[in-house]
Amino acid sequence: MYAVAAAVLLFAVAAVVGTVVEHRDGTLHVNWPPVLATWHPHAGPGTPAALLVAAAVVAYGPVVAARLPWRRLLLAVWGAGMAWTWSLALVDGWQRGVAGRLATRHEYLRAVDRFQDIPATLRDFTGHILLGTPEHWPAHVAGHPPAATLTFVFLDRAGLGGGAWAAVWCITLGTTAAVAVLVAVRALASERHARRAAPFLVLAPGAVWLGTSADAWFAAVAAWALAFLALAVTGHRPRATGLACGLLSGLAVYLSYGLTLLVVIGAGVLLLGSARLRPLPFVLAGFAVVPLVFTTLGFFWWEAYDVLVTRYHQGVGGERPQVYWVWANLACQVLVVGVATVAGLRRTASVPLLRGRTADGRLGVLVLAALAAILVADLSGMSKAETERIWLPFTLWLLPATAFLTGVRGWLAAQAGVALLVNHLLLTGW
Secondary structure (H helix, E strand, O other): OHHHHHHHHHHHHHHHHHHHHHHHHOOOOOOEOOEOEEEOOOOOOOHHHHHHHHHHHHHHHHHHHHHOOHHHHHHHHHHHHHHHHHHHHHOOOHHHHHHOHHHOOOOHHHHHHHHOOHHHHHHOHHHHOOOOOOOOOOHHHHOOOHHHHHHHHHHHHOOOOOHHHHHHHHHHHHOHHHHHHHHHHHHHOOHHHHHHHHHHHHOOOOHHHHOOOHHHHHHHHHHHHHHHHHHHHOOOOHHHHHHHHHHHHHHHHOOOHHHHHHHHHHHHHHHHOOOOOOOHHHHHHHHHHHHHHHHHOOOOHHHHHHHHHHHHHHOHHHOOOHHHHHHHHHHHHHHHHHHHHHHHHHHHHOOOOOOOOOHHHHHHHHHHHHHHHHHHHHHOOOOOOOHHHHOHHHHHHHHHHHHHOOOHHHHHHHHHHHHHHHHHHEEEOO
């Protein structure tokens, strides 16, 4: 409980200090620091469903997770996770909570019509990143490699254009990330640990931001890349799973520049594998595919990132003080992972990690690798604010620490409570 109390205190201090700084000079550019949100107590059509899903998972989740056959459990986690995410999104209503989220002026959908000639647009993509250039890209388009926007371009061309279909895509695929995490935990640690963590992955407070943001889609791609790597290095069809890992990893870094930090978690996975070297040629071969395609079409990732750093400092990123966000970002994650995960991380710290032969030790290594990736992202200075959604591909991997907890139903109720309070008291940016 000391760890939970410390985390809550950290968040409270970040809120108080942030409010003072924002009222004094307005440099944080968030209305309710450290979260990009506005104080707005409300309820909506998703409220009854969210309460029902939370009650059902708290009451029956641990038993179902322990007894259900493995494959059915994975489907149940996906289904329950979708129900939880959709219900939370609908607390804000259909238009504000779902259909309109990805159609605002900063989002990817605003640039879909500019990709009529995809090769030509890719060749000229970097030339529109900086503010002040003709027809500069909206913030999120400029801030990501073009695969992020192309996702919604291809949806539009398939007849699934608009914010509603974009939200369906992000929520449906984003919620599979929990399944990928369970697959990896089972392969690297044990099925018992995966089953114990399953209800917590369903009721993750991060679902507030999974529905609806494109980062849910990014998180799913990243999670499955790591899950396939976990299968590959533990001898589960290493050629096929290694190739799948490489393909998805290559796609991930063309969805978000920050997902290059998957290499940190991937290194932890490699350490835990018994056949860690055998799949690497297939991983590397798969990884080369997406960069080769984009480079051939005229988009150069490394040049675009260099320009993006300048764009980042042209906007609010250049004004937001790192001296505040370097610790307030971490305070913000208390809401994303929930107090149960904080308690689980405290238990993880007491696990003898050097005894890698134990399931507890292997799970501890995986969780701490994710924590290391978050710390690197934090120190980079390229993640000042909005990390409640930006870091979803990393924070999801902290949730398996809940497998170390006892008194599971109480902790599940606490997790649900965090998400429900956030979504009903705040109007979040996503």
